[in-house]
Amino acid sequence: MTETISKIKTELKKVMVPSDERLVQWRADERAGVKAAIKSWDKQYEKKIAQEQAFQGRFAFERHFWNQGMSDIAGVDEVGRGPLAGPVIAAAVILPHDFNVVEVIDSKQLSADKRDKLYDLILAQAVSIGVGVVDAPTIDDINIYQAARLAMTKAVQNLAPEPDVLLIDAMTLNLPLPQEPLIKGDALSNSIGAASIVAKVTRDRLMADYDDIYPGYGFAKNAGYGTKLHLDQMRQLGITPIHRRSFGPVRDLL
Structure with a gap:
C-alpha cells in the first residue's frame, strides 16, 4: 500500500x-x-x-594549540561596555575537545531564548567556567576599557584548571599566560563564542534582578542601555547606585 x-x-x-x-x-x-x-x-x-x-x-585556533599538546584553551569575552547602568561582566570558558553544540557562536547573533538554552548546555559540558564582574563605581574610577580588562582578568583567575592559552576577543591581559587576541573573536572561535554567551546571559539575568531593586528604569528589557524609556526615567526618578556617573548622559543629569 x-x-x-x-x-x-x-x-x-x-x-x-x-x-x-x-x-x-x-x-x-x-x-x-x-x-x-x-x-x-x-x-x-x-x-x-x-x-x-x-x-x-571555528575550532581552528583551539585545534592549533591542541595539536601542540596544550589541552586547556580558554576563550574570554566581556559584555556591558556601552550601558549607562550596571557592571561590565566577562566570562572565560574552557571547552572539551569533543564539544559539539554546533549553534554556539557570537551571542549577538542569537535570540535571548537561544542564548538561554545554549548557556545551560555550555555550563553542563564545559571543562571550566570563570566569571568576572566589575561594578559601576569601579568603572567610574578606572574607565570602561580598564574595567573590561579587569573583568576578563578576574574571569580567567576563576578558572580551574589554569588554562594553557587564552583566546581573547580583541584584547590582551596582564597575565603570565600565552594569549591570542582575535578581532571579532566571538565569531571566529567557539571558546570565545561560548564565553560571550555565558557573559551575556549572566549580565542580562543580573540586570533583571536589578529591575526588581530599582523598578521603573526597564533594566530587565534594556539591560542598562540608554533607551528612550531609560533616559526619560532617569530624569524623572533620578540616578541609582548602579548608574555609571562618568558616562555622559548620567553625568549631565548629575
Whole structure:
C-alpha cells in the first residue's frame, strides 16, 4: 500500500543521512507533495552540514594549540561596555575537545531564548567556567576599557584548571599566560563564542534582578542601555547606585 504524503513527511523528520533507504525510495515517488517534502529535507540537510562545517572551522585556533599538546584553551569575552547602568561582566570558558553544540557562536547573533538554552548546555559540558564582574563605581574610577580588562582578568583567575592559552576577543591581559587576541573573536572561535554567551546571559539575568531593586528604569528589557524609556526615567526618578556617573548622559543629569 502506498504511504500517505502526511506519513512520509512525519518519517522524514527521523531521516538523518541522504543514504537512508527510505529517502532513496521516496525520491522515486512522483507525487508533488512528496517531491516538495524531499526538497525541503534536502535544504535542511544542506543547512545542517554547512552549520557543522562552520562550527568545526571555528575550532581552528583551539585545534592549533591542541595539536601542540596544550589541552586547556580558554576563550574570554566581556559584555556591558556601552550601558549607562550596571557592571561590565566577562566570562572565560574552557571547552572539551569533543564539544559539539554546533549553534554556539557570537551571542549577538542569537535570540535571548537561544542564548538561554545554549548557556545551560555550555555550563553542563564545559571543562571550566570563570566569571568576572566589575561594578559601576569601579568603572567610574578606572574607565570602561580598564574595567573590561579587569573583568576578563578576574574571569580567567576563576578558572580551574589554569588554562594553557587564552583566546581573547580583541584584547590582551596582564597575565603570565600565552594569549591570542582575535578581532571579532566571538565569531571566529567557539571558546570565545561560548564565553560571550555565558557573559551575556549572566549580565542580562543580573540586570533583571536589578529591575526588581530599582523598578521603573526597564533594566530587565534594556539591560542598562540608554533607551528612550531609560533616559526619560532617569530624569524623572533620578540616578541609582548602579548608574555609571562618568558616562555622559548620567553625568549631565548629575
